[in-house]
Amino acid sequence: MTVDKIKQQKKASSHTFYSKILFVFSLIVLILAIFSSRISFPRLSLIASHLTGSANTITATSRSTITTTSTQKMASSQYAKELEVAQLAVQRAARLTKRVFHEKAKGTVSKDDKSPVTIGDFGAQALIISALKANFPSDEIVAEEEAAQLREDTPLRDQIWELVKSTKLDDEAAEQLLGGAIKDADAMLEIIDQGNSKGGAKGRIWTIDPIDGTKGFLRGGQYAVCLGLMVDGDVKVGVLGCPNLPVDDAAPLAADIGTNATDEGRGVIFSAVQGQGATSRPLGTAGLAEGKSIAMKPITEMSNASFCESVEAGHSDQGVAGQIAQKLGITKPSVRMDSQAKYGSIARGAGDIYLRLPTSKSYQEKIWDHAAGDLIVREAGGQVTDVSGNRLDFSVGRTLAENKGVIAAPAAVHDQVIKVVQEVLGQQ
Numbered sequence: 001m002t003v004d005k006i007k008q009q010k011k012a013s014s015h016t017f018y019s020k021i022l023f024v025f026s027l028i029v030l031i032l033a034i035f036s037s038r039i040s041f042p043r044l045s046l047i048a049s050h051l052t053g054s055a056n057t058i059t060a061t062s063r064s065t066i067t068t069t070s071t072q073k074m075a076s077s078q079y080a081k082e083l084e085v086a087q088l089a090v091q092r093a094a095r096l097t098k099r100v101f102h103e104k105a106k107g108t109v110s111k112d113d114k115s116p117v118t119i120g121d122f123g124a125q126a127l128i129i130s131a132l133k134a135n136f137p138s139d140e141i142v143a144e145e146e147a148a149q150l151r152e153d154t155p156l157r158d159q160i161w162e163l164v165k166s167t168k169l170d171d172e173a174a175e176q177l178l179g180g181a182i183k184d185a186d187a188m189l190e191i192i193d194q195g196n197s198k199g200g201a202k203g204r205i206w207t208i209d210p211i212d213g214t215k216g217f218l219r220g221g222q223y224a225v226c227l228g229l230m231v232d233g234d235v236k237v238g239v240l241g242c243p244n245l246p247v248d249d250a251a252p253l254a255a256d257i258g259t260n261a262t263d264e265g266r267g268v269i270f271s272a273v274q275g276q277g278a279t280s281r282p283l284g285t286a287g288l289a290e291g292k293s294i295a296m297k298p299i300t301e302m303s304n305a306s307f308c309e310s311v312e313a314g315h316s317d318q319g320v321a322g323q324i325a326q327k328l329g330i331t332k333p334s335v336r337m338d339s340q341a342k343y344g345s346i347a348r349g350a351g352d353i354y355l356r357l358p359t360s361k362s363y364q365e366k367i368w369d370h371a372a373g374d375l376i377v378r379e380a381g382g383q384v385t386d387v388s389g390n391r392l393d394f395s396v397g398r399t400l401a402e403n404k405g406v407i408a409a410p411a412a413v414h415d416q417v418i419k420v421v422q423e424v425l426g427q428q
């Protein structure tokens with residue numbers, strides 16, 4: 001054996017020796033790393049890639065880091081598509097209701113429970129459900145209206161169909177996102193009846209009140225187009241279109257807010273996603289206008305606070321509300337307005353407290369009358385409960401069977417308000 005060959009063999013065996021040491025060392029580091037909860041998986045693979053020197057692993061690591069980042073981004077904008085579709089659907093439906101609002105004859109008929117419903121209610125419900133079904137076909141829907149009456153009344157059906165087929169957003173992309181036009185009048189009736197879910201605690205369920213505050217709508221006052229998404233009984237997305245509220249979030253709640261609304265400077269969409277805050281934006285006729293974050297106004301002195309309640313004395317006990325306000329030290333008279341516009345108004349700090357006191361033992365509030373407003377107020381820094389201080393439970397069907405009344409106030413004073421509510425109700 002030549003000296004050269006011996007040298008080569010020694011070099012080779014020492015190379016194998018060092019490789020073995022490096023391999024054992026790598027193994028120890030890897031085991032330690034696995035047991036250390038502080039080291040994340042991307043960092044783990046980075047260590048592995050350094051140890052093995054494999055270019056492939058480095059690529060995989062970068063990819064896994066990118067995936068993690070985009071997953072985190074997705075998590076922070078969870079329900080982004082639902083929010084966009086919901087806001088555009090409400091904007092389009094509000095466009096339809098505004099056309100009816102300005103007509104003298106609103107195609108009003110009486111429902112079985114004697115409450116009024118107009119061609120605006122039916123038309124808005126058809127447009128919203130059609131947009132939801134185009135985007136989320138397997139979601140369930142709890143909506144206020146049903147088409148039975150329209151199947152018997154062809155002239156009324158045709159009047160609604162004329163409205164529905166001619167109401168569009170002036171934005172091609174927005175219309176496309178909402179799935180475009182409904183096929184014909186019969187398809188419209190079927191769509192209206194897709195809002196017949198029983199509700200409940202499982203899965204994705206939308207709630208729709210196409211015109212909340214129909215009595216206000218007929219009087220020329222406040223009303224709201226309302227849409228909420230519940231997932232497993234919890235409200236995740238809420239949108240309120242309020243065509244007759246001032247656009248300006250800072251506009252104080254005037255006593256005449258509930259009457260003689262005009263289009264001038266009016267029309268706002270409130271929206272919220274659970275954990276992402278609440279927003280307001282002008283109600284438009286095309287794509288969505290830019291939104292602004294909204295928050296409830298802190299109450300420093302109860303004597304300066306204002307409270308809202310229903311115009312309709314049959315919907316909320318105004319006498320009891322007056323006693324509660326007096327006991328709280330509120331000196332201003334109540335601001336009366338119809339619909340969930342009350343929730344939106346306190347969420348942006350135009351008003352402070354919303355009181356809804358039961359007028360009968362048997363009435364059960366409907367989930368579509370509260371789902372969106374409840375989330376928007378809570379996301380703006382408020383608390384919403386029933387008169388006993390329990391959170392509204394949207395998971396028990398089409399009504400809030402477990403709750404009586406609604407008390408909404410800034411979180412910091414909500415307990416104080418509930419205490420007084422219970423004192424006053426206890427004396428009844």
Ligand SMILES: Nc1ncnc2c1ncn2[C@@H]1O[C@H](COP(=O)(O)O)[C@@H](O)[C@H]1OP(=O)(O)O
Nearest residue numbers: 115213310311312314315316338339359363369
């Ligand atoms: N006795 C009642 N108590 C509370 N709310 C009621 C009562 N009767 C009807 N409502 C509902 O009040 C809502 C309007 O509330 P507001 O007074 O805040 O504008 C309507 O959706 C209406 O439902 P419906 O449309 O079934 O008549």
Ligand SMILES: [Mg+2]
Nearest residue numbers: 209212213369
């Ligand atoms: Mg309603």
